Amino acid sequence: MSTRRTKTREKILLAAWKLLEASPPISVRMSDIAKETGISRQALYQHFPARSELLIATARYLDEVKDVDVRLAPSRSAKSGAERLDAFIEAWGNYIPEIYGVAKAFLAMKDTDPAVAAAWEDRMQAVKHGCNAVILALKKDGTLSPNFPPKKATDILWTMLSVRNWEQYRFECGFSQRTYIKTMKQVSKRLLFIDTTNSNK
Amino acid sequence: MSTRRTKTREKILLAAWKLLEASPPISVRMSDIAKETGISRQALYQHFPARSELLIATARYLDEVKDVDVRLAPSRSAKSGAERLDAFIEAWGNYIPEIYGVAKAFLAMKDTDPAVAAAWEDRMQAVKHGCNAVILALKKDGTLSPNFPPKKATDILWTMLSVRNWEQYRFECGFSQRTYIKTMKQVSKRLLFIDTTNSNK
């Protein structure tokens, strides 16, 4: 039971997380994380062979703590496709701000580090699967617009809900988080639902 | 007439452009640009005090060569709002791939360099103004959906047409450039047009 090692490791991940999620955002160096943890920079490398590994481990740690599956439960148990769409946007859309710091670090590094790119890709594919499930539920209900084949509808929804777009809406367009969620629901419905004389209230 | 200086400067910009636009994309260092230009790395700094300045100058050079205004002319002279929307998407959407290499370099650097961030911001605001003009034309026609106030419609269209989204559609979703354009036209129409018994063919 290397309890000491485990404890330090967790302290490191916690420190990394805290710094990455700091606002205003700062550039987080290995030395910053070491200082925040209360150990030497070199000791960091005994736990994580590279910055990229530490980043990936931090993401995994987040996954664990934040329990994504629980958050997505309402979406999965929704009765109609419409409800499922709303629940999914609610869950994922409100998850983004909680992971944004780490996500930003991933996005900044994925162009230079293949391992980071792969880890990011994984997570984004998971989101895409979520989108796809929503689209399939709509199709099953017969409420998916015939304008878009399911695959394409998935691509569109997925792109619409990207972290980059969240970033733009929040920081460039000045949307509040609430407005963001409301808008995404509104837009996705208008876009993906079959045309009826539907009033989207 | 420092014709020699001017000539070298242009050679540098051309080299930078060529390398940034290279496919597959590569990370472009000052030494790479120097080599491509046929001068020493240090000589580069006699023309551009920093990498960021060189990048910004390259963008300006692109602006000049590519003549954005001419491309946007069809959009501005469109008769209806609908035509204007199509023309704008066509112009901007087909412009993106031509500047993508440089845009990518901007996006990678704007988080660390304020000057780069400002230059990028400028260009994106120009695009946003284009989007806004489109929305206003729709409103004037009375064909803008009442679901979205003009400002919000602009934000949505602008975000939809971001370089990041183009990137995702092209490389993540595997859209062809043609499919991308077609999809953006289709989505924007469906989203922004007032509900009539419109068949979007």
Add this chain to the structure above:
DNA sequence: TTTGGTTGTTGACATGGTGTCAATTAAGTA
């Protein structure tokens, strides 16, 4: 054609961040 100023070249060096290594100290446990 020589002189002078501009442009480019070479080599050396500072900086800042990542990652490595070796020797040493401090804990924690058998």
Add this chain to the structure above:
DNA sequence: TACTTAATTGACACCATGTCAACAACCAAA
């Protein structure tokens, strides 16, 4: 207490950016 594991310190390699100084090549005008 003795052994193992974890952390510390200090030094160093690497790589990209950016700076500096001394020197060479070029072009133009007198």
